[in-house]
Amino acid sequence: MPVELKMPALSPTMEEGMLAKWLVKEGDQVASGDILAEIETDKATMEFEAVDEGVIAKILVPEGSDAVKVGTVIALIVQQGESVETSAPNAPAETAEGEAEEEEAGEAPAEEASEKQATTAVSPKDEAPASLRVEPEVPEGTEMIRITVREALRDAMAEEMRADDRVFVMGEEVAEYQGAYKVTQGLLEEFGAERVIDTPITEYGFAGVGTGAAMGGLKPIVEFMTFNFAMQAIDHIVNSAAKTNYMSGGQMRCPIVFRGPNGAASRVAAQHSQNYAPWYASVPGLIVISPYSAADAKGLLKAAIRSEDPVVFLENELLYGQSFDVPKLDDYVLPIGKARVVREGVDVTLVSYSIGVGIALDAAAQLAGQGIEAEVIDLRTLRPLDRQAILESLAKTNRMVVVEEAWPVCSIASEIIAIAMEEGFDSLDAPVLRVTNKDVPLPYAANLEKLALIKVEDVVEAAKKVCYR
Numbered sequence: 001m002p003v004e005l006k007m008p009a010l011s012p013t014m015e016e017g018m019l020a021k022w023l024v025k026e027g028d029q030v031a032s033g034d035i036l037a038e039i040e041t042d043k044a045t046m047e048f049e050a051v052d053e054g055v056i057a058k059i060l061v062p063e064g065s066d067a068v069k070v071g072t073v074i075a076l077i078v079q080q081g082e083s084v085e086t087s088a089p090n091a092p093a094e095t096a097e098g099e100a101e102e103e104e105a106g107e108a109p110a111e112e113a114s115e116k117q118a119t120t121a122v123s124p125k126d127e128a129p130a131s132l133r134v135e136p137e138v139p140e141g142t143e144m145i146r147i148t149v150r151e152a153l154r155d156a157m158a159e160e161m162r163a164d165d166r167v168f169v170m171g172e173e174v175a176e177y178q179g180a181y182k183v184t185q186g187l188l189e190e191f192g193a194e195r196v197i198d199t200p201i202t203e204y205g206f207a208g209v210g211t212g213a214a215m216g217g218l219k220p221i222v223e224f225m226t227f228n229f230a231m232q233a234i235d236h237i238v239n240s241a242a243k244t245n246y247m248s249g250g251q252m253r254c255p256i257v258f259r260g261p262n263g264a265a266s267r268v269a270a271q272h273s274q275n276y277a278p279w280y281a282s283v284p285g286l287i288v289i290s291p292y293s294a295a296d297a298k299g300l301l302k303a304a305i306r307s308e309d310p311v312v313f314l315e316n317e318l319l320y321g322q323s324f325d326v327p328k329l330d331d332y333v334l335p336i337g338k339a340r341v342v343r344e345g346v347d348v349t350l351v352s353y354s355i356g357v358g359i360a361l362d363a364a365a366q367l368a369g370q371g372i373e374a375e376v377i378d379l380r381t382l383r384p385l386d387r388q389a390i391l392e393s394l395a396k397t398n399r400m401v402v403v404e405e406a407w408p409v410c411s412i413a414s415e416i417i418a419i420a421m422e423e424g425f426d427s428l429d430a431p432v433l434r435v436t437n438k439d440v441p442l443p444y445a446a447n448l449e450k451l452a453l454i455k456v457e458d459v460v461e462a463a464k465k466v467c468y469r
């Protein structure tokens with residue numbers, strides 16, 4: 001199979017760039033780490049490195065090409081002795097079609113293109129697994145609409161803003177640019193600049209303004225461009241918002257939602273690829289939600305906006321473009337603190353949240369082929385954690401693996417293992433295992449990034465291990 005080289009995203013906001021110069025030609029042998037080309041953006045000129053070794057079979061975008069969209073296939077690499085024609089004649093054409101379709105559907109922001117680049121360990125898929133169960137609380141016969149997680153989040157905010165004029169959104173690029181990841185699309189147009197507010201690049205400032213507004217009776221939604229930048233604002237989240245109810249003896253509440261993408265994205269390096277779920281989930285006074293599907297994103301964001309207490313709502317960039325069925329109901333709100341069994345099984349429980357749920361479901365499908373029926377639980381809310389759902393499933397399967405796209409130390413997985421030991425010891429037929437990212441800052445190089453992130457195969461292996469297979 002030829003390897004497609006795609007126009008890289010050299011920053012989280014890069015949408016296109018100039019392919020300034022090719023440093024290799026067709027027929028050249030390349031090794032991982034070789035510099036293949038120079039890419040220019042309005043900000044910088046960067047070198048484009050080979051990740052795989054092989055022979056440059058075809059250069060599809062000539063040097064000097066301007067405005068090449070992130071994700072465009074620019075060249076093909078094959079292995080020695082392989083030719084593009086014999087191995088995959090349609091590869092480039094299919095990619096081009098796929099991109100054209102996305103453009104038509106009006107959703108190809110830079111980040112989405114970079115999603116498609118994820119080579120990968122955490123591999124985004126366009127469609128959610130069919131096994132996702134519909135919420136039991138949805139009335140029978142409810143019509144479903146298929147929308148992306150991005151659209152579901154936008155719909156949740158728009159519906160709550162229509163229903164309650166205290167709700168407003170603020171953050172970097174949320175208004176005119178409609179969100180760095182296009183999650184606030186259409187909100188400025190519908191609600192105007194008083195309720196959809198572009199802020200300066202001052203996370204500490206606007207998280208504080210939001211927290212004060214919440215204490216004063218408004219219902220802010222503060223978008224962080226990514227949760228990596230919320231590090232600047234963490235004092236307001238942990239020390240102001242989370243403590244208000246407690247330090248005022250219940251006389252003041254702080255109904256605010258801090259939301260934005262969290263976790264590893266694709267090729268944006270260590271400072272932009274971290275999962276903060278365990279950090280926030282350790283703080284009493286905060287509610288922490290991290291959905292996987294579009295239906296959960298919608299139902300839980302609506303619940304978060306209605307909450308009287310501060311909510312940290314952790315989304316995932318790689319899920320924004322994925323489509324799922326969402327109930328077509330006037331007011332689809334889900335309960336905070338309730339996990340969901342997304343696949344039933346009897347042999348082993350896989351517990352996960354956010355993007356890890358997709359990995360767990362893929363692993364469950366592979367395990368089924370090997371005679372192991374895995375139950376998959378999507379935690380959805382990380383604080384308060386649905387201990388009952390975890391323990392009930394453990395009592396049924398007696399074996400558990402936690403799948404978490406995060407570091408292993410002091411993780412949500414660690415907490416679940418403690419719960420299993422303290423409260424589910426008699427149910428256990430094997431030690432609970434955790435499948436997490438490697439305990440390192442996420443590398444930038446694609447081959448190392450892939451090695452550092454959780455993979456379906458690791459989950460399959462861990463599940464077999466706890467089943468003594």
Ligand SMILES: Cc1ncc(C[n+]2csc(CCOP(=O)(O)OP(=O)(O)O)c2C)c(N)n1
Pocket residue numbers: 043172201203225229232
């Ligand atoms: C604390 C923090 N918040 C947000 C970002 C995301 N970010 C990266 S570049 C950028 C825009 C920078 O604009 P400007 O300061 O005008 O510099 P320019 O790159 O346009 O020269 C933003 C918001 C970041 N890197 N760090």
